[in-house]
Amino acid sequence: MKKTALIFFILILFQGLKAIEPDYEWTSPSHNSSESMPCGGSGIGMNVWVENGDILFYIAQNGSYDENNTLLKQGRFRLKLTPSPFLNSSDFRQILKVNDGYVEISGGGTIVHF
Numbered sequence: 001m002k003k004t005a006l007i008f009f010i011l012i013l014f015q016g017l018k019a020i021e022p023d024y025e026w027t028s029p030s031h032n033s034s035e036s037m038p039c040g041g042s043g044i045g046m047n048v049w050v051e052n053g054d055i056l057f058y059i060a061q062n063g064s065y066d067e068n069n070t071l072l073k074q075g076r077f078r079l080k081l082t083p084s085p086f087l088n089s090s091d092f093r094q095i096l097k098v099n100d101g102y103v104e105i106s107g108g109g110t111i112v113h114f
Helices: 002-018
Strands: 024-026 037-041 044-051 054-065 071-079 093-097 102-107 110-113
Touching (some): 037 093
Antiparallel strands (some): 044 054, 093 102, 102 110
16 A cells, blocks of 8 residues: 555656746847747737847737638737837847746846736
C-alpha cells in the first residue's frame, strides 16, 4: 500500500512540473506582422508585435473561417503612444507569459500587458 501511495505521489509531482512552460522573450521590435507573437486561449486569439514604436495586434475568433478554411482576422489595431517608449529603447522586452496567458511589452520605463 505504501509503495502504491509513493508512486501516486511521484506521478502527481511530475504532472505538476510538466505543466510549467517557459516564457518566450524577444529583445528587439518586429519588422512586420510576420514576426508577431501569438497569444490567446479559448475562443479568442491575438497576434501582438511592436513596429516603429507602435503596438499592433490582430484579433481572431475561432469559427471565423472563409470558404477556403482560412482563419480570418476580425481586425487590426494600432496603439500609438506619444512619445513612444519603445522607439530606440535599449531595454525593450516583449515576453509571452505562457502559463498566465498574456504578452508583456516593456521599454523606456513603460510596461503594457495584453
